[in-house]
Amino acid sequence: MNGVLQILRPYLRPSLHVMSEHAELPAHVLNVGLTGGIGSGKSTVAQLMQSHGFAVIDLDRISHELTQAGGRAIAPIVAHFGSVAMAADGALNRAFIRERVFAEPSERAALEGILHPMIEQEVFAQARHLAQQAKCIVYDIPLLVESERWQARLDWIVVVDCESEVQLQRVQARNPQMDVTTIKAIISAQASPDQRRAIANALIDNRQNTPNRLNLSRQVDILTNYISTQCVQKQCKQN
Numbered sequence: 587m588n589g590v591l592q593i594l595r596p597y598l599r600p601s602l603h604v605m606s607e608h609a610e611l612p613a614h615v616l617n618v619g620l621t622g623g624i625g626s627g628k629s630t631v632a633q634l635m636q637s638h639g640f641a642v643i644d645l646d647r648i649s650h651e652l653t654q655a656g657g658r659a660i661a662p663i664v665a666h667f668g669s670v671a672m673a674a675d676g677a678l679n680r681a682f683i684r685e686r687v688f689a690e691p692s693e694r695a696a697l698e699g700i701l702h703p704m705i706e707q708e709v710f711a712q713a714r715h716l717a718q719q720a721k722c723i724v725y726d727i728p729l730l731v732e733s734e735r736w737q738a739r740l741d742w743i744v745v746v747d748c749e750s751e752v753q754l755q756r757v758q759a760r761n762p763q764m765d766v767t768t769i770k771a772i773i774s775a776q777a778s779p780d781q782r783r784a785i786a787n788a789l790i791d792n793r794q795n796t797p798n799r800l801n802l803s804r805q806v807d808i809l810t811n812y813i814s815t816q817c818v819q820k821q822c823k824q825n
Contacts, residue, residue, distance in 0.1 A: 610706070610710045610713075610739065611710070611713050611723075611739050611740075612713055612714060612717035612723070614717065615717050615720055615721055615722055615723055615817070616721065616722040616723070616741050616742065616813065616816055616817040617713075617722075617723055617725065617739065617740050617741050617742070618640075618722060618723065618724045618725065618740065618741065618742045618743070618744060618813060619724075619725050619727055619730050619736065619737070619740040619742065619743040619744065620632055620635070620724050620725065620726050620727065620730075620743075620744050620746070621726075621727050621728065621729075621730035621731065621743070621744075621745055621746070621782060622728075622745060622746030622747070622748065622782065622790075622792075623748065623750075623753055623773060623776050623777070623779075623782075624728070624753060624757055624769075624772055624773060624776065625748070625752070625753035625754065625755075625756035625757040625760075625773075626746045626747070626748035626753055626792060627746050627748055627756075627790075627792040627802065628726065628728070628746045629644075629726070630802065631744075631746050631790055631792075631802065631806055632644065632724060632726045634802070634803060634806040634810075635724050635806060635810055636724075638806070638807075638810040640720070640722050640723070640724050640810065640813075641716040641720035641722065641723045641724065642723075642724045642725075642726060643709055643712050643713060643716070643723060643724070643725050643726065644726040645705055645709060645725065645726060645727050645728070646726065646728055648705050648708045648709065649701060649705055652701065652704050652705065652708075653677060653678035653680075653701075654677045654678075655675055655676030655677045656676065657677070657678075658704055659678075659700055659701055659704055660672060660676070660677070660678065662700045663678065663683075663697070663700055666696055666697075666700065667682075667683070667686065667693075667696075667697075670682055671683060683697065684768070684772075688771055688775065709725070721814075721817040722813060722814070722817045724744075725740065728776075729776070729777075730743065730785070731777035731781050731782055731785055732777060737785060741816070742787045742788070742813065742816065743785050743786055743787050743788075744786065744787065744788050744789075744790060744809070745782045745783060745785070745786040745788070745789050745790070746789075746790045746792050747779060747782070747783070747789055747790065747791055747792060747793055748792045748793055749793050749794060750773055752792075752793070752794055753773055754766070754769055754770065754773065757769045757772075788809055788812075788813075790802070790805050790806065790809065791805065
């Protein structure tokens with residue numbers, strides 16, 4: 587075992603997840619979950635995996651499409667939260683919703699009750715389409731730790747690890763309109779690094795203070811090669 591796999595050895599292990607015979611995801615491909623905190627570099631890892639030929643489904647992107655102007659989720663969200671939940675351009679008033687769900691956990695549950703079934707419906711449709719050609723599908727899921735149901739659907743889970751200080755800097759750089767207090771609240775509300783590591787089959791080390799850390803691209807190179815062998819093994823079992 588070489589390179590990044592030496593770094594990942596404590597985390598790299600056979601899949602912990604046994605998919606149901608009636609799972610909604612395609613059974614003949616390897617279904618890989620990818621997660622990490624806001625600003626961890628998860629989206630960059632997803633792009634690198636896509637460059638290796640892996641199909642990627644971005645649940646955050648689906649959520650944004652559902653809540654843009656004319657999106658399917660706008661009407662039921664407005665029905666629950668009121669007209670203030672819709673911005674002047676017809677899209678979701680994200681600042682209002684963010685403040686509301688952080689202040690009231692029951693409202694967060696209400697929002698998730700609206701969005702999650704719609705997101706899942708779209709994910710399953712995309713997965714069925716991609717599975718016609720793909721051997722592996724990567725599901726970019728920000729809140730994977732918080733969803734045991736999603737964990738149970740997956741064959742493999744990859745976690746991107748990063749220090750909270752670096753997360754804060756990255757989010758500030760890409761969202762200068764977002765204040766530090768809000769960013770810290772988002773980071774605090776998400777799963778802790780230890781919670782993410784606990785569900786990981788493999789860990790991408792994107793921390794800045796790790797001695798002798800391989801660069802992100804090299805880590806993904808080695809990891810995708812390893813996952814490709816898992817794809818072959820699953821297909822052999824299916825046959």
